[in-house]
Amino acid sequence: MSTLSPLAAAFRKTSYIVGGHGRKNIQILKDALDGIDGKLENDMYGNGESIESFQAEMAAYLGKEKAVFFPSGTMAQQIALRIWCDEKGIRKVAYHPLSHLEIHEEDGLKELHHIETVLLGEKNHLIRLSEILELREEIACLLIELPQREIGGELPPFEELVAISEHCRAKGIKLHLDGARLYEVLPYYQKSAAELCALFDSVYISFYKGIGGVAGAILAGDEAFTVKSKVWKRRHGGDLISLYPYYLSASYYFKQREPKMGKYYEEAVELASLYNRCHLVTTLPRVPVTNMFHVHIAMPKEKLEPILVGLYAETDVGLIHYLRESSEGVCSFEVSIGDAFAQIPKDKLKLTFERLAAMLK
Amino acid sequence: MSTLSPLAAAFRKTSYIVGGHGRKNIQILKDALDGIDGKLENDMYGNGESIESFQAEMAAYLGKEKAVFFPSGTMAQQIALRIWCDEKGIRKVAYHPLSHLEIHEEDGLKELHHIETVLLGEKNHLIRLSEILELREEIACLLIELPQREIGGELPPFEELVAISEHCRAKGIKLHLDGARLYEVLPYYQKSAAELCALFDSVYISFYKGIGGVAGAILAGDEAFTVKSKVWKRRHGGDLISLYPYYLSASYYFKQREPKMGKYYEEAVELASLYNRCHLVTTLPRVPVTNMFHVHIAMPKEKLEPILVGLYAETDVGLIHYLRESSEGVCSFEVSIGDAFAQIPKDKLKLTFERLAAMLK
Known part of the structure; x- marks a missing residue:
């Protein structure tokens, strides 16, 4: 322990x-469970x-024919890619170098499905349309993650997604959406989930990230795909x-929180601007496009940690529970806004960041 | 629906x-969950x-170094066999033709792990020691299911298990226990779980069969095995x-019901004898060795179903909710005794079987 x-x-x-x-x-x-007989x-x-x-409710929400509940996204996404590889007779897919499948599974x-991967683009930016157009290897499927979590939750313009989708359809490449945080991108795009998912052949969404459920995932697509x-x-x-x-809690928190994604997004923009006013601190993206972003503080962990410990004790506000040393002398962490942010009294929040700014000077 | x-x-x-x-x-x-903070x-x-x-509690109960909680037995057992195959450098395992892995997964x-299987013995009887001794193919692992569910929950004598274990150890064959219903065999063998599991290199147990939890499984073995x-x-x-x-409910029902397995077993023997007194009815085994057995009734489904419907309405006691036509003109179903049996007033139970006997004459 x-x-x-x-x-x-x-x-x-x-x-x-x-x-x-x-x-x-x-x-x-x-x-x-309390409210359920x-x-x-x-x-x-x-x-x-x-x-x-x-499942029917989620299929309708995503604008897909059918949806299947899975215990995890890891399982759902490997299976989606396997089905597309089998269908195309090509054992190769492409995704971003920091895709969940590449770094967390x-x-x-590869071990269970013997599928080769093409890492498209660079670790520090989104996959670009030009990189997809230049791809010479034959792939069965391209996986796009929206938002791209490991680089702070960045998003391409909607028009670029449309162009990617059109290209894939023309080339016979299946397009899969890693939409673990799908709800969280809708306020930025000003689109419904169905409008966004229409660009993709298959979609995965998660219920414990933005939604805050216990665990579980949905995989959606056409009927033949979901049967397989x-x-x-x-x-x-x-x-x-x-x-x-899992699905009872998913349903419960989905109903509560899916409508609040616009609010979380606005609060993320507000919080990022508080961070960016502090010396040594930058957020990625500078202006968030979802409810999440990354914070980078140019200070070694052994120096920053006691500062934060002192700040929490003084203000009674906790910013983060861990620090990652993302590079020499730079700490980083991920912020994801949910219901907790609105609970903090505004003056407390203001004071917390004034004190942080003073401590980092 | x-x-x-x-x-x-x-x-x-x-x-x-x-x-x-x-x-x-x-x-x-x-x-x-009610009693948990x-x-x-x-x-x-x-x-x-x-x-x-x-996990530590279950490892101790099973007498193994470590135990890992899994969402399902399907996952746990495939993984156990894969680990043993990798360790031996042999992609082949042996099990009964009616093993869960062969008929329900x-x-x-084969599809995920590319492991070949040798079906040992016949569908209508347990794997025999002689069949194991005669096996000429090189296998990494032998899987034994106790009790063998698909043939009514039969069990080999303990001495035969000891001989199988000794043979496998001598030959370098890993022995895996499909102990989905492990608790349910202990009263017959008059052994602790640890004494029985000592014969095996790895063990899987389930929490929704005899235990009646929500879902979930434990896979146990030595530390290197569980790390993998x-x-x-x-x-x-x-x-x-x-x-x-899953594991909170598993723990809750394990504590309640594991100590009752002897009682369930005795009740199964009692119930099987009531069935066997009816014309056209036989149980498999004739005398159960666990809390489960199969019932065979030599009557076509379309004739038997209305009889049972009438019996339930008359007695207010439900025997089974489905009938399988196991062969031409013979229906069968599985019985597994748990807490419900003791709730039936004895006179009601007696009357139910008197009426059933009369209806089947």
Whole structure:
């Protein structure tokens, strides 16, 4: 069992936190279940009224023919790419070098599905249309992540997505959306989920990131695609006898928070501007385009950590519970705005950033 | 959305049911969470005090060095076999022709892991020691399922298991236990879980069959094995951000029901004898060796179904909600005893079987 770092311990003691929807604990599930009659029948291996109606609701939201609930996005996305590779008879897909599949999944796509990957573009920027147009290798599928999390949640202009989609369709390349944070990009694009998803052949969305559910994912596409995805779901061991703890909580928090994504986005812009006023601090993007962004502070961890510990104790506001040393002498962390931000009294927030600015001088 | 069969509808209306732990609905999870403080921290990708302590408890119970919680047995067992194949450098395993992996998993083992299988023994009997001794093909691992569910939950004598284990160790063949219903065999063998598991290199147990939890599984073995299993769990998409709905309910029902397995077993023997007194009815095994058995009734489905519908309406006791036509003119179904059986007043049960016997004459 791991012990807390001094920063995490100080963070835990604060009354207010800047990111997320509040402390993570099992109350999240208890709250979601409280309003549901215990006599509701559980799902059985993907069948049953409650799972089927949630899937139908999500299919409609995404503007796709069908949607299938999965325990995880890792499983859903590998399966999506496998189906497209099988369909095209090409064992190769392309995605950004910092795609979740490349850096967080222990190479499941390669080890389980023997699919080769083309890393498109550079680590520090989005995949560009020109890079897609110049691609000479034959691929079955291109995966686009919106927003691109590992570079602070950046987004291409909508017109560029349209051009990418048109190119892929013309070339017979399937286009898959890693939409773990799909809801969070809609306010910037001023589009519905269905309008955005219409550019893609298949879409994955997550329920514990922006939505703050317990876990779980939806994979959506046309009927033939989703039928195949259920076979692979069973092969992966994801066709659990019951998935209701996940989709019931997903549904509960989706209804609460999907309509608030515009508010979270505006608050992220506000918070980023507070950070950017501090010496040594920059955010990526400078002006967020979703509810998330990255913060870079040009100070070594051993110097910054005690400053933050002191700040939390003084202000009772917790900014972040960890620091990553992204490069020599530079710390970084990710911020994702949810319900917690609006709980902080405005004067407390103002004071916190005044004190931070003073401490970093 | 599927509509109920007349038999399932009649079954649902009865006040008493013979098998399982009661009606399946989401109250199962609500009950398990009710006594737990909402402030309990969730697990994060397999880490956290609550998941680690449950895993340690299960490792101790099974007498293994380490245990890892998985969302499903399908995932856990494929991974166990893959690890043993990689270790031995042999892509072949052996199991019974009616193993879960062979008939219920859409060939995940073959499609994802490219492992060949040797089907050992015949569909209608347990794998015999002689069949193992005669095996000429080189295999990495032998999987033994206790009890063998698809043939009514039969068990080999303990001495035969010891001989199988000794043979495998001598030959360098890894021995894996499909112990989905492990608890349920202990009263017959009069052994602890650890004594039985000592014969095996790796063990899987389930929490929704005999235990009646929501879903989930444990895979146990030595430390090196379980470390590898966590890597594969992530590759499969089973390393969910939070698995607590499953392991908290698993822990809750394990504590309640593991000590009752002897009682369930005795009740299964009692119930099987009631069935066997009816004309046209036989159970497999004739005398159960666990809490489960199969019932065969030599009557076509279209004749038997209305008889059962009438019986349920008359007695208010539901025997089963489905009938499988296992062969021409013979219906069969599975019975698994849990908490529900003891709820039926003895005179009601007696009357039910008297009426059934009369109806089948």
